[in-house]
Amino acid sequence: MKKITGLIRTILTTLICVCSIGSVTPANAQQYLRIGTGGTAGTYYPIGTLIAGIVSQPGKILATAQASNGSLGNVIAVTSGALETGFSQADVATWAKNGTGIFEGRPSLPSLRLIANLYPESLHIVVRKGSGIKTVADLKGKRVALDEPGSGTLISARQILSAYGLKEADIRPEYIKPNQAGDKLIAGSLDAFFFTGGTPAAAIADLASTGAGIALLPIDGPRAERLLKDNPFLHGDTIPAGTYQGVAAIQTLAVGAQWVTSEKIDSDLIYQVTRTLYGEAGQKALASGHPKGRFITLGNAVKGAGIPFHPGAERYFREVGVLK
Structure with missing residues (x-):
């Protein structure tokens, strides 16, 4: 546990503090959405690049994939405001939110929220x-x-x-x-x-x-x-x-690989990127863009959720009937 504590402390102290997207963003301003992924030789990075291209909307949303150390670093970066979103293993996300597993006895990350479960x-x-x-x-x-x-x-x-x-x-x-x-x-x-x-x-x-x-x-x-x-x-x-x-x-x-964010991130922004990702054009791009893209479907999006959905994602999933 001392190793984990030291690791979490190191990640926290090395993060660059930036202003996260929030409700203060002007309605017509272009919004920025970084996706913390992993090393460029893994799967998170190409999937993140693919998703960023799909959800970006000229003049409205600019999403970019950012290489990172991976799950643990991403959940800490997301909740600290150093990233808007990131990818994480399902277990790491759940432990971080609930203060269990590797976070047992340590500060939890209660603001962590789920956008979607992606692929195995x-x-x-x-x-x-x-x-x-x-x-x-x-x-x-x-x-x-x-x-x-x-x-x-x-x-x-x-x-x-x-x-x-x-x-x-x-x-x-x-x-x-x-x-x-x-x-x-x-x-x-x-x-x-x-x-x-x-x-x-x-x-x-x-x-x-x-x-x-x-x-x-x-x-x-x-x-x-x-x-x-x-x-x-x-x-x-x-x-x-x-x-x-x-x-x-x-x-x-x-x-499960999951896409996570913070409860502080603008609800309309998360709604828009979720709707775009799971829309017809987004699904076609995913299926042709990477072998794991075929798993990023509405049917899989709400499986294995160990943390609450972000209100923006929840709104979309309720609209299409995959959440009741």
Whole structure:
């Protein structure tokens, strides 16, 4: 818990304080909407860029995707006013709002609100083929990248390691993004790396396409069942064969990717971007713009909500009948 506390403190003290969009924005003025995503080699960033392009309206709304450390950094940035919106794993968002999980005993973020649930994020553990690493337990004593502080991947990695009876002290951890981890894996200076994100993830797809030979470790059986029991936001998942070149199908777990904001953000603004995203043109652009875009539908938008919807998003979802 001390590590988490220090991490939260670091993120808070390094955020740049800016004025958030609020009800004082003139009615006819162009409004700005930043979307905190993740590293450029993950899935949050291309999805954020896609959504920003869809919801932007010339002269009215200018949305931009902003690279960031990921889930934990995003929820803190959103509630502090350093970002208007951001992406987060469902578990991280719920813990932050309710003061549970990694936020237990620490200041919660009560102003956090949900715009929509987006798509499932698969838990990946990447190793080199022929490395002899077949299970998570085999990572003991190995050089393993867990992603950067502030990322949802780091939180998920700690959960998985714990389920297999491992602590960070039992491995040789590195805290780097997956694109850097892929380079080190090829160079032979890293044995494995974790990544939580939508498939296909650019960093892993690029790595597989080099022909270097990679494999994914399964997260299944009794250990996975324990994780599912202890973490209601996780669910069983399969990464199909061919998702990454030369990589066989694998059983793993997944968590929802969610778009969050603050209760302080203008209700009409959130209503407009939600309506645009789930309108006919927005849905067509999502479906053709990224494999995970096909999951960003009205049917999925209200699933797995662990925090209250923002009034603007709630208004739209009630209008179209997906919320009663």
